[in-house]
Amino acid sequence: MLDIPRPLSVDVELLLAAQNDMGVCDAKGQYAPGGIPSDQRAMNAPHLPKVAGIDPSSSSVPAPAHTAAPDCAPTPATPAAVIQDRLAGWVSDLTTLHELTERLTRTTTLEDGLRELLRAGAALVGARRGFVVLEPADGLGPDTLTGLGLGRADLGQIETVPRQGTCYGRLLDGTLAPESGQGGIAQPDLLADEHLDPRHRAVAAQLGFAASYAMPLGCEGGRLGAAVWLYDEPAEPVERQRHLIGLYARYASEHLARLVELERARTTTATIAEELxxxxxxxxxxxxxxxxxxxxxxxxxxxxxxxxxxxxxxxxxxxxxxxxxxxxxxxxxxxxxxxxxxxxxxxxxxxxxxxxxxxxxxxxxxxxxxxxxxxxxxxxxxxxxxxxxxxxxxxxxxxxxxxxxxxxxxxxxxxxxxxxxxxxxxxxxxxxxxxxxxxxxxxxxxxxxxxxxxxxxxxxxxxxxxxxxxxxxxxxxxxxxxxxxxxxxxxxxxxxxxxxxxxx
Known part of the structure; x- marks a missing residue:
């Protein structure tokens, strides 16, 4: 048994507040803000570390024989253990966002930036396919449609759906606002949606997707476009996934805005050169x-x-x-x-x-x-x-x-x-x-x-x-x-x- 000295103290309220800001901790309501409870010595009970995203307290991995008596009830998780797990999840999320934003930063053309946005977003929300519609609000272009896992014919089919019958179309037109507290609009079961446009239903059945998640793209300069990820089965991202894709999309929008300006400058220069x-x-x-x-x-x-x-x-x-x-x-x-x-x-x-x-x-x-x-x-x-x-x-x-x-x-x-x-x-x-x-x-x-x-x-x-x-x-x-x-x-x-x- 480990003997933890008495002077050790943990500011639980500060840690919980920091985690709550990142959207990865929901334990604040479970513990009073008075610090660690009086039974702090319960921390002496050994517990398995969290490895590769596996939480031993909820998994089926058995504890070693020398750590617990077979006839005793499992020891409840202590506040410090919960905080440690939450912090591990926080660090994992930060690492993932850092890697994805680094990859996005290395893109130097608008086409590469849009494709990297789709790949990263698909990984964050658990989708396999998607597309992004770029329509800058100032009307100066470039207007483009880029797909992930979708061919030109598939994108052509999607374009036949009336604009007002799609979430991304209404996001771009300003007639639909993202869900409160979230970054986008989820349609968890398209084929069961009674209000779905018939053409939208036909295209979904033809291309084989059953759910979608649409995310607006914009920055201080105004609207840039919208990204949509498609699920093969009825599904929708959980709250943590929505939070992460929201953080990523805010950074990606700023980077895409810079690439849009660069693309415009390249196009203008090329046009002038051709005219000369x-x-x-x-x-x-x-x-x-x-x-x-x-x-x-x-x-x-x-x-x-x-x-x-x-x-x-x-x-x-x-x-x-x-x-x-x-x-x-x-x-x-x-x-x-x-x-x-x-x-x-x-x-x-x-x-x-x-x-x-x-x-x-x-x-x-x-x-x-x-x-x-x-x-x-x-x-x-x-x-x-x-x-x-x-x-x-x-x-x-x-x-x-x-x-x-x-x-x-x-x-x-x-x-x-x-x-x-x-x-x-x-x-x-x-x-x-x-x-x-x-x-x-x-x-x-x-x-x-x-x-x-x-x-x-x-x-x-x-x-x-x-x-x-x-x-x-x-x-x-x-x-x-x-x-x-x-x-x-x-x-x-x-x-x-x-x-x-x-x-x-």
Whole structure:
């Protein structure tokens, strides 16, 4: 038997109050606030510790033979033992919430954040499937529907249910308030609900769910949306589960609000960048054009242009401005617009075009540098005169050859006090394609530059014969081959631009 010294004391009232604040203790009414009762020595009776969530006082696990006489009644749980168990549950809940919120914090895109919310909520309320409807109250979007364990067809079926006939729809419209003291709305038995919308009942039977729990999502900025978890059998979360999902949802809503703002900024930047690039490529006799553009989440400074010039000529350009984000996008727009003006005035001399562009960049934006390549094409004669400033050489793709154009080495724009480099003349054969690209295509591979160039050459040489008549198909093949496994679509700090011109 253990002998606990007399001076030991426990402030039961303080512990009970702390637990009650977390919603995990209901023992406050069972004990008077006068501290530990006079029979404190009953604590000397041994009791099994709580292990892995098992409460020995309520489980069927037998006590060791040496701790209790077989003919004696079980010793009642002492206040200190109850408090210890309650505190253990409190710590377990805090640990669970900490782990789930840590996982949510690591999400950096809105889609990932919504899916993590659904996974964590399903674990907390004991559901297997669910969906979240995102509808920010300010009406600025993005409006989206994301599912967990539900396919596109399943989500489509759910959308056919009249909005006013669903809990989440009424939560979003403000016509239904969450239950008092809880965070959401429970429908424990949908098929037995006489007031359920017939279409809702039919969809529930078709998708195989019998109960639901809906939770509003919102923060100080207003409503964000609503999350719904679905049960395969009639069920509803208990009070402890509702409390935990309420705590988690409050934090998740704040994080999702930040991701919504980030998504809006990304969308705005991407929209501006797309508007600054050609919305469509011109049609010029003797040549077919195709372009592919992939930008990172912050937006970058890679650009391309195809400009009809007098007497049936065509100006082709690609370039890249240092940096990323809105400032780089704005600089890219200014540089492209300036190059168009210089190309109209003196496009026959690409060196003069890039010299004027370099002077403008050095005077107006001395802190920036840029690479650029400009080509003056006469499609009917199949002749090209091009000049590059620190840019990667074009690639000629044909049935008889796949080779890089030999261009002279030159510094990027803005790096020297006066830029000038000789131009290069080339004449593509009928059916050959000239591929212009930016360095982002090479950088995204993660390989050293020599290996990246070799990969690009191998990808161009492997274009199937059936695709060589379509410059768009050629660009797609090169993009997917150089950047396999979705790297061409993945978010990256490196922009990618391909401009393909096939000469007839």
């Amino acid at each position: 690039l050609p919305s469509r490529l011109p049609r010029v006799a003797g040549v077919q054009l195709a372009a592919r553009h992939r930008t990172g989440p912050r937006g970058g400074g890679d650009w391309f242009d195809a400009l009809p010039l007098p007497e049936g000529a065509l100006g082709l350009a690609v370039g890249s401005v240092t940096g990323s984000g809105p400032s780089a996008v704005a600089a890219m727009g200014r540089l492209r617009a300036s190059l168009r003006a210089y190309a109209v005035m003196e496009g026959e001399d690409p060196v003069a075009v890039l010299s004027d562009l370099e002077l403008l960049l050095r005077l107006t934006e001395p802190a920036r540098s840029a690479t650029a390549l400009f080509a003056y094409c006469e499609p009917r004669r199949r002749t090209i005169v091009l000049a590059g400033a620190g840019h990667s050489p074009p690639l000629i793709i044909g049935e008889r050859r796949t080779e890089f154009v030999e261009t002279s080495l030159s510094a990027p724009l803005g790096m020297l006090s006066c830029w000038e480099a000789p131009s290069v003349d080339l004449s593509p054969d009928p059916g050959e394609t000239v591929l212009l690209y930016t360095d982002g295509l090479l950088h995204r591979t993660g390989d050293p530059m020599d290996r990246a160039f070799a990969r690009l050459h191998a990808a161009a040489a492997s274009v199937p014969k059936a695709l060589r008549d379509d410059p768009g198909a050629i660009a797609d093949h090169v993009l997917r081959t150089v950047l396999p496994d979705g790297l061409d679509e993945a978010d990256s700090n490196e922009d990618v631009v391909l401009l393909a011109a096939r000469f007839e």
